[in-house]
Amino acid sequence: EIxxxxxxxxxxxxxxxxxxxxxxxxxxxxxxxxxxxxxxxxAPRLLIYGASTRATGIPARFSGSGSGTEFTLTISSxxxxxxxxxxxxxYNNWVTFGQGxxxxxx
Amino acid sequence: QVQLQExxxxxxxxxxxxxxxxxxxxxxxxxxxNYWTWIRQPPGKGLEWIGYIYYxxxxxxxxxxxxxxxxxxxxxxxxxSLKLSSVSAADTAVYYCARVATGNWFDPWGQGILVTVSS
Numbered sequence: 001e002i003x004x005x006x007x008x009x010x011x012x013x014x015x016x017x018x019x020x021x022x023x024x025x026x027x028x029x030x031x032x033x034x035x036x037x038x039x040x041x042x043a044p045r046l047l048i049y050g051a052s053t054r055a056t057g058i059p060a061r062f063s064g065s066g067s068g069t070e071f072t073l074t075i076s077s078x079x080x081x082x083x084x085x086x087x088x089x090x091y092n093n094w095v096t097f098g099q100g101x102x103x104x105x106x
Numbered sequence: 107q108v109q110l111q112e113x114x115x116x117x118x119x120x121x122x123x124x125x126x127x128x129x130x131x132x133x134x135x136x137x138x139x140n141y142w143t144w145i146r147q148p149p150g151k152g153l154e155w156i157g158y159i160y161y162x163x164x165x166x167x168x169x170x171x172x173x174x175x176x177x178x179x180x181x182x183x184x185x186x187s188l189k190l191s192s193v194s195a196a197d198t199a200v201y202y203c204a205r206v207a208t209g210n211w212f213d214p215w216g217q218g219i220l221v222t223v224s225s
Contacts, residue, residue: 034211044215045215046211046212046213098152100153
């Protein structure tokens with residue numbers, strides 16, 4: 001099983017600033033990585049797939065990068081609605097999720 | 107647009123079988139364009155993939171749950187289902203269904219249904 005490790009567990013950032021979230025795979029997943037956003041009481045929402053392709057309707061302030069074992073989700077200028085939990089998911093070898101990063105208001 | 111909706115009992119007794127159904131609208135399971143999947147999330151915890159099914163009935167479930175999981179499909183009703191047997195408190199979770207996109211990411215998701223295992 002491929003283990004996905006996200007860091008940090010909690011990230012405190014002020015609105016308008018940039019947030020950088022990391023996801024590491026225990027072995028290479030190529031570019032077969034997705035990012036999801038989950039707000040309290042809601043289902044996860046797809047943000048990024050293929051490591052760097054934004055899903056339909058996702059604002060340009062969200063960007064993904066990386067390949068192999070190291071990935072990053074960057075939110076360029078945080079809006080109030082961006083404070084949520086973010087999960088990475090590899091789908092190179094079946095499916096596993098990271099444990100999540102909670103993005104909170106500083 | 108494609109929408110998914112989970113349904114089933116919100117409370118299941120220990121040792122019994124959890125049964126959930128996902129109804130798909132805006133897409134046809136029988137088209138064979140996608141796989142369909144189940145994911146769960148224990149309260150306050152992360153996401154765990156359970157398994158998936160294709161319109162033909164081909165299924166896969168994760169090894170840790172394989173002996174207790176049955177995923178099935180009813181193309182006539184455009185639904186797929188999850189059965190989890192011999193449940194315990196550890197199976198208490200919000201259960202989500204989702205469409206598996208072409209590259210195996212999940213989009214969209216249903217709203218989720220909380221299933222509590224308790225006597």
